[in-house]
Amino acid sequence: MTEPLLAIRDLSKSFGTVQVLKSIDLSVNRGEVVSVIGPSGSGKTTLLRCVNFLESYDGGSITIDGVEVGYDEGRKPRGERALARMRAETGMVFQSFNLFPHLTAAGNVMLGLIKVRGKSKAEAHEIALHWLDRVGLSHRADALPAELSGGQQQRVGIARAVAMEPKILLLDEITSALDPELVGEVLEVVRGLAAEGMTMLMVTHEIAFARDASSRIVFMDAGTVAAEGPPAEFLATADDHPRLSAFLARFRASHF
Amino acid sequence: MGYDLHFNVIWRNWDKLWGGLLLSLELAVLSIGIGIVIGLTLAVAHVSGNRWVRGAIATYVEAIRNVPLILLVYLVFYGLPQAVDIRYGATTSFVATLSIYAGAYLVEVFRSGLEAIPQGQLDAGRAIGLTPWQRFAHVRLPAMTRITLPALSNTFISLFKDTSVASVIAVPELTWGAQWINLNTFRIVEAYLIATAMYLVTGYVLLFLLRRLERRFRIARHA
Ligand SMILES: Nc1ncnc2c1ncn2[C@@H]1O[C@H](COP(=O)(O)OP(=O)(O)OP(=O)(O)O)[C@@H](O)[C@H]1O
Ligand SMILES: [Mg+2]
Numbered sequence: 001m002t003e004p005l006l007a008i009r010d011l012s013k014s015f016g017t018v019q020v021l022k023s024i025d026l027s028v029n030r031g032e033v034v035s036v037i038g039p040s041g042s043g044k045t046t047l048l049r050c051v052n053f054l055e056s057y058d059g060g061s062i063t064i065d066g067v068e069v070g071y072d073e074g075r076k077p078r079g080e081r082a083l084a085r086m087r088a089e090t091g092m093v094f095q096s097f098n099l100f101p102h103l104t105a106a107g108n109v110m111l112g113l114i115k116v117r118g119k120s121k122a123e124a125h126e127i128a129l130h131w132l133d134r135v136g137l138s139h140r141a142d143a144l145p146a147e148l149s150g151g152q153q154q155r156v157g158i159a160r161a162v163a164m165e166p167k168i169l170l171l172d173e174i175t176s177a178l179d180p181e182l183v184g185e186v187l188e189v190v191r192g193l194a195a196e197g198m199t200m201l202m203v204t205h206e207i208a209f210a211r212d213a214s215s216r217i218v219f220m221d222a223g224t225v226a227a228e229g230p231p232a233e234f235l236a237t238a239d240d241h242p243r244l245s246a247f248l249a250r251f252r253a254s255h256f
Numbered sequence: 257m258g259y260d261l262h263f264n265v266i267w268r269n270w271d272k273l274w275g276g277l278l279l280s281l282e283l284a285v286l287s288i289g290i291g292i293v294i295g296l297t298l299a300v301a302h303v304s305g306n307r308w309v310r311g312a313i314a315t316y317v318e319a320i321r322n323v324p325l326i327l328l329v330y331l332v333f334y335g336l337p338q339a340v341d342i343r344y345g346a347t348t349s350f351v352a353t354l355s356i357y358a359g360a361y362l363v364e365v366f367r368s369g370l371e372a373i374p375q376g377q378l379d380a381g382r383a384i385g386l387t388p389w390q391r392f393a394h395v396r397l398p399a400m401t402r403i404t405l406p407a408l409s410n411t412f413i414s415l416f417k418d419t420s421v422a423s424v425i426a427v428p429e430l431t432w433g434a435q436w437i438n439l440n441t442f443r444i445v446e447a448y449l450i451a452t453a454m455y456l457v458t459g460y461v462l463l464f465l466l467r468r469l470e471r472r473f474r475i476a477r478h479a
Contacts, residue, residue: 091383
């Protein structure tokens with residue numbers, strides 16, 4: 001059986017009276033890289049945050065490896081400890097890095113390994129150095145976040161997430177807070193992870209990168225999945241879809 | 257004419273001043289210690305509590321901040337044992353009073369420290385699977401400590417000065433020692449000059465040490 005690793009079915013979510021996710025269906029298979037694009041306010045961040053229950057959802061279901069994320073069998077919200085265990089299975093990389101400012105680069109990667117995965121300090125340090133090396137930062141292991149460039153901070157953010165060996169990595173516009181010349185080094189790391197089979201769901205404004213690196217692209221509009229498909233097909237048929245072609249046109253106008 | 261300074265009597269009674277200074281420091285350390293426990297507990301309760309909890313804490317803070325310390329000292333030492341069946345010495349009474357007083361100021365310090373932590377860092381803690389307690393201990397508390405340490409140093413130094421109020425209920429701290437010398441030798445100017453110098457020097461030394469500690473906290477650290 002090939003059940004998708006992440007299955008989102010009929011997902012809905014409101015903030016107060018405003019419904020921001022409307023019956024979303026989306027699945028991600030093991031090893032797949034799915035990119036989510038769409039206009040500002042269409043619900044991309046909210047969708048990602050629901051997947052590790054940083055936001056609660058109202059209707060529908062999200063399962064990872066067949067297990068419902070935020071609710072138990074009786075659809076009672078899970079307790080904080082159970083949620084913490086679930087969240088350890090999904091990695092998240094944030095637009096604004098969100099490193100812990102009092103910990104070094106290595107310390108940021110080690111915290112979850114020690115406190116959540118129960119590794120010894122020595123083991124955690126070794127794993128942290130391995131991943132910092134992977135993102136090209138082993139020489140900056142003892143630097144505090146404030147001493148690192150944005151691109152370096154974001155690479156630490158990626159190392160912190162993948163060191164936990166999550167089943168899926170969630171990336172929310174991880175290059176949009178970066179100066180243009182630093183975008184490449186971060187995307188390069190993501191490309192490497194994709195090549196190694198890391199399952200990823202990423203929100204991005206880098207259309208070219210989405211086209212090259214993903215197995216599928218999803219276009220979100222006003223809280224719905226308005227179009228999706230493999231990159232080549234998706235972009236080729238964009239003209240049939242007025243909202244999508246308008247988005248891409250506006251996008252190209254502002255980015256090139 | 258005028259007043260001739262005679263410091264000899266001061267040196268003969270030096271133990272009153274030196275012992276007084278040590279007791280002042282002890283009172284300040286105990287009070288900031290207990291005050292930190294009170295302040296931190298109430299700050300966490302304030303941040304995570306409902307309307308009633310927040311109202312109760314705000315009442316305590318406002319009440320304490322709007323009553324002069326010397327009156328609180330009198331109330332706790334003379335008033336409270338009359339109202340309820342409880343007995344304590346002057347020193348215990350003063351430590352309790354100064355702790356409650358410090359707590360009221362520190363609630364505000366800790367509360368603003370806790371609220372100053374960006375939500376994104378807490379989200380990052382949640383995302384790697386930390387439990388609420390772990391997020392408090394390893395994300396919130398260290399960030400808050402770095403933010404609040406300067407205010408904490410200042411509070412400690414003003415508490416050290418406030419210990420002089422304990423002299424009004426005959427706790428033998430530094431100011432009381434100076435008063436004792438004055439009453440027994442009539443060298444009023446010498447006694448208070450030396451006591452003032454001792455407060456000043458100790459205050460500067462404390463400030464210097466605390467600023468060094470603050471700097472230490474900003475230096476790199478593993479998990
Ligand atoms: N915590 C919140 N409370 C209330 N409304 C919210 C909250 N978070 C998001 N929203 C609203 O939900 C809608 C979707 O927001 P979301 O951040 O998911 O959009 P997005 O697609 O990620 O946009 P962007 O491209 O600008 O990041 C927006 O209208 C936003 O104002
Ligand atoms: Mg967003």
